[in-house]
Amino acid sequence: MTLLLRLRRLFPLLALAPLAALARPGEPQPAPPPTKAVENLGVGWPAGQPLPSFGLSPIPVEQLGNLDLSTAVELAHRRNPVVRQTYEQLLATQNSLGAAYASWWPVINGSLNGGINGQRSYYNYTGALTGVGAPASGAYANATAFASSYFQSLNQFDLNWNLFDPARTPTIWQNKYLVRQAVDGYVIARRDNKLRTEEAYINLQRAIAKTITGQQLVANDQLLYRLAQSRVKLGVASKLELAKQDTVLKTDQVNLVNAQQNAQVAQADLAELLNESNAAALRPSASLAPLGSWSQPLESTLRSAMAYRKVIEQQLTAVKINEAQAQIELAVYRPTIALVNSLYWTKGVGYTALGPPWVQNARTDFWNGSTALQITFTGFDGGQARMNAAAALRKARAAEAQVQSALNQVRREVQTYHAQAMQGREAVLLASARVNSASQALRLQTLRFNAGYGNITDVVQAQQDLTQAVGVYIDQLADYNVALVSLARASGLTYEPDGQLQQQVGNPLARLSLPTRLSKLN
Numbered sequence: 321m322t323l324l325l326r327l328r329r330l331f332p333l334l335a336l337a338p339l340a341a342l343a344r345p346g347e348p349q350p351a352p353p354p355t356k357a358v359e360n361l362g363v364g365w366p367a368g369q370p371l372p373s374f375g376l377s378p379i380p381v382e383q384l385g386n387l388d389l390s391t392a393v394e395l396a397h398r399r400n401p402v403v404r405q406t407y408e409q410l411l412a413t414q415n416s417l418g419a420a421y422a423s424w425w426p427v428i429n430g431s432l433n434g435g436i437n438g439q440r441s442y443y444n445y446t447g448a449l450t451g452v453g454a455p456a457s458g459a460y461a462n463a464t465a466f467a468s469s470y471f472q473s474l475n476q477f478d479l480n481w482n483l484f485d486p487a488r489t490p491t492i493w494q495n496k497y498l499v500r501q502a503v504d505g506y507v508i509a510r511r512d513n514k515l516r517t518e519e520a521y522i523n524l525q526r527a528i529a530k531t532i533t534g535q536q537l538v539a540n541d542q543l544l545y546r547l548a549q550s551r552v553k554l555g556v557a558s559k560l561e562l563a564k565q566d567t568v569l570k571t572d573q574v575n576l577v578n579a580q581q582n583a584q585v586a587q588a589d590l591a592e593l594l595n596e597s598n599a600a601a602l603r604p605s606a607s608l609a610p611l612g613s614w615s616q617p618l619e620s621t622l623r624s625a626m627a628y629r630k631v632i633e634q635q636l637t638a639v640k641i642n643e644a645q646a647q648i649e650l651a652v653y654r655p656t657i658a659l660v661n662s663l664y665w666t667k668g669v670g671y672t673a674l675g676p677p678w679v680q681n682a683r684t685d686f687w688n689g690s691t692a693l694q695i696t697f698t699g700f701d702g703g704q705a706r707m708n709a710a711a712a713l714r715k716a717r718a719a720e721a722q723v724q725s726a727l728n729q730v731r732r733e734v735q736t737y738h739a740q741a742m743q744g745r746e747a748v749l750l751a752s753a754r755v756n757s758a759s760q761a762l763r764l765q766t767l768r769f770n771a772g773y774g775n776i777t778d779v780v781q782a783q784q785d786l787t788q789a790v791g792v793y794i795d796q797l798a799d800y801n802v803a804l805v806s807l808a809r810a811s812g813l814t815y816e817p818d819g820q821l822q823q824q825v826g827n828p829l830a831r832l833s834l835p836t837r838l839s840k841l842n
Contacts, residue, residue, distance in 0.1 A: 374404065376595065384601040389521050392594065396517040397510060399595040406502075406509040413502040417495040423488050426481035426659075434473035437672075440465065470670025470682075479661040487651035494644035501637045504630040511630075511809055513593065518805040520590040525608040526798035527583035529829065533790050534576035536832040541569035541783065543834055544766065548776055561776035568783045575787065608794065610748060610825055611801045613818040614741040618734075621811045625734045628812030632730065635723040642716035649709035655697040664688040733810045740803035741815075748800050748825060751793035755828035758782070758789040766834055786832070793828060 376399055383391070397403060442465045482488070548565040551557035584600075591599035616624075626632070668684035698705070762782040769779050804815045 374401075378598065379594065379596050381598065381601050384596070384598060385603045386605045387521075387602060388605040389518065392521050392590070393514050393517050396513055396593045400513050400593055401595060403506075403509050403513050406506045410499075410502040410506045413495070413499045417492070417499050420488075420492045420495040423482065423485065423491070426479055429478045429480075431476045432473070433475070434471070436469070437472050438467070438469045440467040468670075468672065470668055470672045472669075472672065473665075473667045475665045475667075477663045477665075479659075481659040481661075482656060483659055484655070484657040485651075486654035486656065487648050490644045490647035490651065494641055494648065497637050497640045497644065501634055501641070504634045504637065508630050508634075515805060515809040517590070517593045519802055520586065520593055521604060522608075522798050522801045522805070524583065524586040524590055524602065525604050525606075526794055527579060527586045528604065529608045529794050529798075530579035530791070531576065531583050533794070533829055533832060534572065534579045536829075537572045537783075537787055537790065538569070538576055540762070540786075540832070540834050541565070541572050544779060544783070545569050547766075547770060551776075556772070557776060564776055564780045568780050568787075572783075572787060575791070608797055608801075610797065610818065610821050611804050612815040613745055613821055614738070614804060614807060614815050616811075616813055618738050621738055621807070621813060622731060622734050624813050625730050625811040626727070629726075629730050629810070632723060632726045635719055635726050638719035638722070639716045642712045642719060646709040646712035646716070649705045649712060652698040652701070652705045655695050658694045658696070660690075660692045660694045662690045730810065734807070737803050737807035737810055740799070741807050744796065744800035744803050745821065747796045748793075749821075751789070751796040752825045752828045754789045755786075755793045756826075756831075758786040759828070759831050762786050763834060790829065790832065797825075 379395065545562075545565045548557060548562045552559060552562050587599040587602045590602055591597070596602075664687070666684070666686040668682070670682060672682070672684060762779075762785075765774065765779050765782040768774050769776065808814050
């Protein structure tokens, strides 16, 4: 019934296919199938099929709500399907290598057949079984039809052994290189997965920091907006000043909404890497802070990266794989020596012939064995194998060029991340000092305005300066942390904890809120 339903869904498209094939140039083409008919193709499959889970259980909510960076990386290594995919591909290449080694062994094939056989023969003259022209005598002298029925088994066993195969050794080496390449791919997948997890974790810290500071800035704006309203009621401020204050409030509210949106996006990104469906429960255990500092100079970082990066080894392995393929292609011109053994056995139960003399309880066994030394080679193929070998060698030369490209890419990445890490440290310190100054300026300007000095424009400018300073500081700090983890990924080295940097940066976001006594002055 299911097959009939699928055929009914496919019928509109199948009916239009011959029309499209027979359409001539210049003639109108048949209308395409309706969208609904296309969307319904394959509906119902694979409904009911269980999705692969690999035995993974959901991460506890308590752990998701208090997740530290190292735990997130560990969970991503164990749960991420991309890492598992590369691991399974590694095992597949190892199995292929085992299959290549198995070509050293002989191959044994067997064929077993058996069944009931019956036959009946008719002749248009008598004495068919006694010989034409012979004296007709015996019970079957005048018979013109004869029948026979028996059981027969036909069995064959072949043993073929390639004693010398010119393609065997390069095939084994090619599979060895493929295993090495798969190992490099698995290591790269784990390293990239770690970097993506660290970046997603830092971006979640960034978004949460902007959400918290956005709430504080909006609270400040609301307080100052109420203060401006009271000044307008007293007649010491104009509606223009109130409108300016309202503009600042709405701007910070928009920033807060965007920060909340970015937080949800960051949760989804991290949940994808952790293979976890409960993204809303993800919370970092620590707030955004400097991870440390980079102490290695650029030269030593570059040397470490050249020895650490698997992408370079992958391209070098690709050279060997293509060179081995060239040897495999040329192997057809060299002889393959094989030992071919065959055993054929026919067993019959019953009288398998026609006519006399009948043998009661007849049994027949027929054995045929053969052993041969077989030599095969290709004498001429129009140069096809040579051209394929030349193409493989060209691919090897292209892989050599890709090695140099990979070296340049690694060098550029290390230089970029090293500059971001070294200069980013100074940028974080300056951005922290800017937040402290902007926060202090807003506090003093608000008190001055509340005391009757200055105007609302000065307060609005101070609010805008603080909003910009906070956003720049959070971005600078998050980008600095991303540069550290990226440089560690690119070089194989690691950053070091820097308590002095954390002390110098401090926590400039802790004093964003205006004094509570201002609300009592309204």
